[in-house]
Amino acid sequence: MFDMSLPFASVLGQMLAAWATLPLQLGGLLETQLGQLLVAVVAIGVVVLVGRIVLKVAWRLVTIAVVIIALLFLLSTLGINVL
Known part of the structure; x- marks a missing residue:
């Protein structure tokens, strides 16, 4: 192809x-209502699939940010200035 x-x-x-x-x-x-419904359901499925992928990446980024900020907070409470 x-x-x-x-x-x-x-x-x-x-x-x-x-x-x-x-x-x-x-x-x-x-041209038919059933065909339009099929296209609509497939489009919704594509949006959900893409949304799942984007949210999976977003959750990983949020988790990494939480760990980094927690480490920086811990270091700052111990008196170590890193920023």
Whole structure:
């Protein structure tokens, strides 16, 4: 489908062109209420999946920040100035 030996910009262009023609390939999917419902549920699923990934990264960053700040607080209470 995609020629991966091409530079990234060319592959990205091919992917965008494929996505642009997707509604034409699906035909009358969006013409029925059931098709519209399917597209809506799939879109919600994509948003939830991306949200889970983003929140997973965010929780790791928050955890790292808490540990670093706790260590700095502990050092400062022992009289060691690090900042």
